[in-house]
Amino acid sequence: MIVLGIESSCDETGIAIYDTEKGLIANQLHTQMAMHAEYGGVVPELASRDHIRRLVPLTQAALQESGLQYSDLDAIAYTQGPGLGGALLAGSAYANALAFALDKPVLPIHHLEGHLLSPLLADEVPEFPFVALLVSGGHTQFMAVRDFGDYELLGETVDDAAGEAFDKTGKLIGLPYPAGAILSQYAKLGQPETFSFPRPMLHSPDLQMSFSGLKTAVLTAVEKTRAELNLSPTDTLPEQTRNDICRAFQDAVVDVLVAKAKRALLQTGFRCLVVAGGVGANWKLREELANLTVQSTPKGQLERVQTYFPPLPLCTDNGAMIAFAGAMRLQHKVAQAQRAGAFDVKPRWSLREIVRENVQAA
Ligand code: ATP
Numbered sequence: 366m367i368v369l370g371i372e373s374s375c376d377e378t379g380i381a382i383y384d385t386e387k388g389l390i391a392n393q394l395h396t397q398m399a400m401h402a403e404y405g406g407v408v409p410e411l412a413s414r415d416h417i418r419r420l421v422p423l424t425q426a427a428l429q430e431s432g433l434q435y436s437d438l439d440a441i442a443y444t445q446g447p448g449l450g451g452a453l454l455a456g457s458a459y460a461n462a463l464a465f466a467l468d469k470p471v472l473p474i475h476h477l478e479g480h481l482l483s484p485l486l487a488d489e490v491p492e493f494p495f496v497a498l499l500v501s502g503g504h505t506q507f508m509a510v511r512d513f514g515d516y517e518l519l520g521e522t523v524d525d526a527a528g529e530a531f532d533k534t535g536k537l538i539g540l541p542y543p544a545g546a547i548l549s550q551y552a553k554l555g556q557p558e559t560f561s562f563p564r565p566m567l568h569s570p571d572l573q574m575s576f577s578g579l580k581t582a583v584l585t586a587v588e589k590t591r592a593e594l595n596l597s598p599t600d601t602l603p604e605q606t607r608n609d610i611c612r613a614f615q616d617a618v619v620d621v622l623v624a625k626a627k628r629a630l631l632q633t634g635f636r637c638l639v640v641a642g643g644v645g646a647n648w649k650l651r652e653e654l655a656n657l658t659v660q661s662t663p664k665g666q667l668e669r670v671q672t673y674f675p676p677l678p679l680c681t682d683n684g685a686m687i688a689f690a691g692a693m694r695l696q697h698k699v700a701q702a703q704r705a706g707a708f709d710v711k712p713r714w715s716l717r718e719i720v721r722e723n724v725q726a727a
């Protein structure tokens with residue numbers, strides 16, 4: 366079975382082709398990051414217009430990359446939500462038009478299911494059941510994943526997503542949008558514990574998290590440092606200070622994610638952790654989670670956790686995860702492909718709802 370995947374929920378246009386026999390055979394991506402950078406964030410209208418410009422050439426490039434023709438495709442999977450309404454409409458209108466013209470079925474996909482399953486595209490593949498930490502620009506949640514289509518939300522951030530916290534904190538110290546990757550590079554050069562930031566909800570007896578207070582803590586530290594160094598609010602911070610702040614911020618976020626990951630593993634009894642989403646590219650988070658152990662009782666044995674990450678290029682938005690999620694839904698009979706036509710999008714859409722859809726389909 367050969368599935369074309371279309372991703373357009375935010376500021377990346379992704380088109381990929383997944384073959385259930387050969388694996389991922391094409392993966393084309395255009396990121397609008399540079400276009401939005403000058404505005405300090407994603408401008409929805411510009412995003413939609415750019416998706417429209419990119420969809421056809423990227424599809425042609427994907428077909429060329431795979432050596433396939435349009436007629437070789439069995440189904441068209443596309444991101445139906447959540448995301449920016451206009452951006453989603455560009456992808457879904459295109460997916461349905463293409464499917465209608467080719468007389469092929471379509472498959473609407475939940476963007477987070479795409480992220481969630483992306484580690485299964487790596488060479489080393491996790492086995493069900495596992496705990497998924499979905500840590501992206503818009504979401505930070507723990508899920509119990511028992512099978513394709515069987516997802517249970519265990520807990521999530523009550524305010525900002527971790528990626529959003531990276532981006533907002535970066536902006537505060539003058540880094541370009543999106544700041545996550547560059548902030549983590551500066552963190553590498555920073556001295557640990559020069560600054561100390563809170564670990565919100567670290568000890569709460571659940572899997573809820575909170576990251577919005579962190580940027581306020583960083584702002585306070587920046588203002589205090591500026592005052593001490595007699596700098597005006599427009600002066601840039603000395604490089605080492607900036608790096609130290611980045612380090613302390615990253616350490617705080619990673620500490621919370623690691624502690625909550627342990628809690629999720631203990632709570633479910635699973636010993637396999639899968640990390641997905643843009644912040645999954647963070648070196649410190651990877652380092653800490655790669656060597657994770659848990660202890661079920663205070664005097665119990667330390668148990669090793671198997672941790673899996675998506676390949677780095679598949680951490681952020683891409684078409685590969687959508688093509689793959691579509692192919693798996695069809696192959697494992699979680700969903701049926703539909704006739705092209707109605708192409709409503711779901712800008713707000715909880716993964717909880719797709720669980721219900723599956724139950725109905727079963
Ligand atoms: P969602 O999938 O929740 O709708 P999104 O698609 O915008 O959100 P992703 O594309 O998965 O999110 O990830 C983008 C986020 O990842 C941004 O917030 C970015 O700053 C962050 N990010 C990328 N690389 C790193 C890194 N190395 N360290 C920390 N954060 C990073």
Ligand code: MG
Pocket residue numbers: 375376377681682
């Ligand atoms: Mg993006």
Ligand code: FE
Pocket residue numbers: 476480501502681682
């Ligand atoms: Fe995403």
